[in-house]
Amino acid sequence: MIFVVVLLFGLIIGSFLNVCIARLPREQSIVSPPSQCPRCKTPIKWYDNVPLVSFFALRGKCRTCGLPISWRYPLVELLNGLLYLWACVAFGPSGEAGMVMVLCSALLVITFIDLDYQIIPDVITLPGMVIGLLAAPLFMSALEPPMAFGLGRLLPSVGSYLTGFVNSLVGLLLGAAPLFIIGWLWEKLRKVEAMGGGDVKYMGMVGSFLGWKGAFLTIMLGALTGSLAGVALIALKKHQADRVIPFGPYLAFGTLLTLFHGPDIIDWYFGFLRL
Numbered sequence: 001m002i003f004v005v006v007l008l009f010g011l012i013i014g015s016f017l018n019v020c021i022a023r024l025p026r027e028q029s030i031v032s033p034p035s036q037c038p039r040c041k042t043p044i045k046w047y048d049n050v051p052l053v054s055f056f057a058l059r060g061k062c063r064t065c066g067l068p069i070s071w072r073y074p075l076v077e078l079l080n081g082l083l084y085l086w087a088c089v090a091f092g093p094s095g096e097a098g099m100v101m102v103l104c105s106a107l108l109v110i111t112f113i114d115l116d117y118q119i120i121p122d123v124i125t126l127p128g129m130v131i132g133l134l135a136a137p138l139f140m141s142a143l144e145p146p147m148a149f150g151l152g153r154l155l156p157s158v159g160s161y162l163t164g165f166v167n168s169l170v171g172l173l174l175g176a177a178p179l180f181i182i183g184w185l186w187e188k189l190r191k192v193e194a195m196g197g198g199d200v201k202y203m204g205m206v207g208s209f210l211g212w213k214g215a216f217l218t219i220m221l222g223a224l225t226g227s228l229a230g231v232a233l234i235a236l237k238k239h240q241a242d243r244v245i246p247f248g249p250y251l252a253f254g255t256l257l258t259l260f261h262g263p264d265i266i267d268w269y270f271g272f273l274r275l
């Protein structure tokens with residue numbers, strides 16, 4: 001039962017994420033005006049705005065103008081629903097699952113905006129850092145020592161909260177540092193901007209949620225998948241080697257792997273090195 005509720009909740013939030021993806025890069029309000037068809041500007045009735053269902057009921061076409069609706073809308077809704085479900089299965093109905101959901105939604109929005117505009121908006125990463133710094137120490141087991149959330153344990157756990165907060169802050173700074181340094185060096189050597197500041201802030205946000213180990217793992221996994229995909233795209237001649245590939249989607253993929261399998265990968269890696 002709870003899984004059905006979580007899935008539906010994820011789909012509804014996914015529908016809102018579509019609004020964020022469409023409007024945040026244009027600096028439009030995400031609250032008003034209500035959703036409208038991007039082509040004919042007709043306001044969308046509530047029954048045509050039901051996540052997933054309406055897209056298929058309308059056979060992917062606007063009811064008024066009949067022009068196709070992007071498949072991306074149901075895709076974002078479905079992905080967000082499935083990620084929420086996954087979070088609930090992996091972490092149980094807990095504060096940690098809630099934090100994972102917040103991060104998953106943030107990285108979905110960031111992925112699609114970065115694909116379209118090659119930017120990672122501050123309006124997501126900066127509040128994300130604040131949420132990470134303040135809430136991650138309460139809920140995220142990656143920021144040891146974890147603190148079971150309960151009113152009874154809140155007061156005696158102030159020391160534990162502060163430790164978690166410091167871990168979160170260290171995660172933010174160390175998470176942002178590698179890309180910041182690479183970007184800075186690149187700029188000095190080549191006199192061009194290499195790494196957008198958005199990537200640096202994105203990694204700061206991830207570090208504030210997952211600590212420095214999680215942030216480093218995210219960068220390594222992101223760089224690995226990014227280079228594999230880059231080589232594949234160049235081999236398939238779909239991409240010129242000198243064109244900029246947005247790094248955000250790969251970092252987001254690395255974040256997902258780290259969120260759900262980070263401890264396993266870290267254990268495997270250090271076991272492999274016999275450390």
Ligand SMILES: [Zn+2]
Binds near residue numbers: 037040042063064
């Ligand atoms: Zn229309």
